[in-house]
Amino acid sequence: MSNSGEPKAVTTPHIVKEELIAAGKWVKLEKTTYVDPAGNTRTWETAKRTTRQTNTQADGVGIIALLKRTLHKDCVVMVKQFRPPMGCYTLEFPAGLIDEGESAEAAALRELKEETGYKGEVVGVTPVTCLDPGLSNCTTQIIMVNINGDEMENINPTQQLEFVEVILLPLDEFQTKIDQLLKKEKIVVDSKVYIFAMGMAQAFFKPRELPILKQ
Ligand SMILES: Nc1nc(=O)[nH]c2c1ncn2[C@H]1C[C@H](O)[C@@H](COP(=O)(O)OP(=O)(O)O)O1
Secondary structure, rough: OOOOOOOOOOOOOOEEEEEEEEEEOOOEEEEEEHHHHOOEEEEEEEEEEEOOOOOOOOOEEEEEEEEOOOOOOOOOEEEEEEEEOOOOEEOOEEEEEEOOOOOHHHHHHHHHHHHHHHOOOOEEEOEEOOOOOOOOOOOEEHHHHHHOOHHHHHHHOOOOOOOOOOOEEEEEEEEEEHHHHHHHOEEEEHHHHHHHHHHHHHHHOOHOOOOOEEE
């Protein structure tokens, strides 16, 4: 790297035009023409969902649902399902697309009920977050939900989706349990899930390894 020579022109990068290359019912491919920070006009191949609702910036929601029961460890409610684009089973947080006129919070509680049978209460919401910005404009909001597992309707929850398996994993062993599952089965874990698992391990277990805290 060198600091010599003419300073590069600095431009505010921006989109010039978006041209449709192909469209299906759920997904479309566009050629995006844009100006890069150096002022050069370039193109990019962009995938978009066709289903994004008006008045929302997020395509869907992901739900971090904590099942809280007396005399049980708190568990994260996970779903395992066959995902055609991956060609295999995946381990994910419950998730789904936001319907027209629906808030992210309402979508999260609806999807949680449909996919797992549990009735939850929203305790946190992320901003709109991107999922794979080098490929797609797809966005999600992650909704944190608590489930009172002692409530009657959450004792034997009935899910509405036949091909979605609900898996409960204890929060305090989340990463270890995922690792065990990955060793046992041919399954791919969603990156959001694994990052959350690593974050939990760092937050809860690493500080206790500091010498000062061991005394
Ligand atoms: N990319 C997709 N291709 C499809 O052929 N069908 C798709 C795509 N994305 C969504 N869907 C369909 C499948 C479901 O019937 C509905 C709703 O999905 P939803 O449950 O909201 O979301 P996921 O659980 O994340 O699939 O859309």
